[in-house]
Amino acid sequence: MNRTAMRASQKDFEDAMNQVKLLKKDPGNEVKLKLYALYKQATEGTCNMPKPGVFDLINKAKWDAWNALGSLPKEAARQNYVDLVSSLSPSLESSSQVEPGTDRKSTGFETLVVTSEDGITKIMFNRPTRKNAINTEMYHEIMHALKAASKDDSIITVLTGNGDYYSSGNDLTNFTDIPPGGVEEKVKNSAILLREFVGCFIDFPKPLIAVVNGPAVGISVTLLGLFDAVYASDRATFHTPFSHLGQSPEGCSSYTFPKIMSPAKATEMLIFGKKLTAGEACAQGLVTEVFPESTFQKEVWTRLKAFAKLPPNAVRISKEVIRKREREKLHAVNAEECSVLQGRWLSDECTNAVVNFLSRKSKL
């Protein structure tokens, strides 16, 4: 039977709400606004809230979407919500059918290019027009790619960026995607995602190498403390503006950075947001070696190809011996950092910083 001819029950509506939470592919802001508006109409009826101020961009966009539904009856809104979610479900099904750890073709990723050759699995961030900002989909895809790389026949795994940036860190529009359960649910889900994401780096069993092709910001920097080697172009910079964003350190950096570079140097980066050049980051132990931009790719990949010819078992066992003592501690640090961040994400300091960034760019 045609779904639109049916009347969606409360149970259908609740199932659809749960399905939305499982979407791995970001349906885009337009669809998210539509879902929000239909949810509000289905549960509260016609919009009679005061219109938010012109600078309150996010709430104004939400209000506009809800208000545009006029006096649409609650039952019709519920039906439209269920239909809209069901139209998104092919992407839900295709992503949930892929078992973590199974091999996935490079073309199966939206936000990454993943290749495997000469004993090296290369995971390249591939959102160059967004400076390789990590959106929700990319967090999931990186975890997926790491799980696959841990099981494939490569010797080492390399992360790098496409374009002029390594990565600009967390995609700040991630914070605008508020589920029907509200901001509290959003920050809870984000903390769960972040903990699982960082956990994949803590547990990664093979040498993990960063080829930092350009500036790195936020979580793309803090994670470097969990890598086994970091090679940087001399045009790379390393910047963790957490206080400016009303946030706090993650990626286990509250533990790894003071150990790597001394507590005082870590303070300058993690609390005061000091941006390091590649040379400074190397002098402080965060970067293994810096190469001139003109020869960076050639020199680094020649070296990596030589590493990848080493006996695989010796390489893997040596990493295990070096890292295993710290693993439990790192998981505890990760859990604590995510819990602290949950509070930060609800703060006015964080909200204002994100809205300032987004409104500077006139985006939702």
Ligand SMILES: CCCCC/C=C/C(=O)SCCNC(=O)CCNC(=O)[C@H](O)C(C)(C)COP(=O)(O)OP(=O)(O)OC[C@H]1O[C@@H](n2cnc3c(N)ncnc32)[C@H](O)[C@@H]1OP(=O)(O)O
């Ligand atoms: C859920 C888990 C959370 C984990 C916690 C993680 C925390 C962090 O990672 S904190 C760090 C967050 N990142 C930032 O604060 C960086 C924000 N971006 C910038 O400051 C700048 O974009 C820049 C310095 C990275 C680059 O500046 P510029 O060279 O002038 O280039 P544009 O600003 O024009 O950027 C091009 C295009 O890309 C968009 N974009 C860049 N970075 C981000 C980002 N992190 N989030 C969202 N969007 C980003 C930028 O808005 C531009 O878009 P258009 O204006 O639409 O062209």
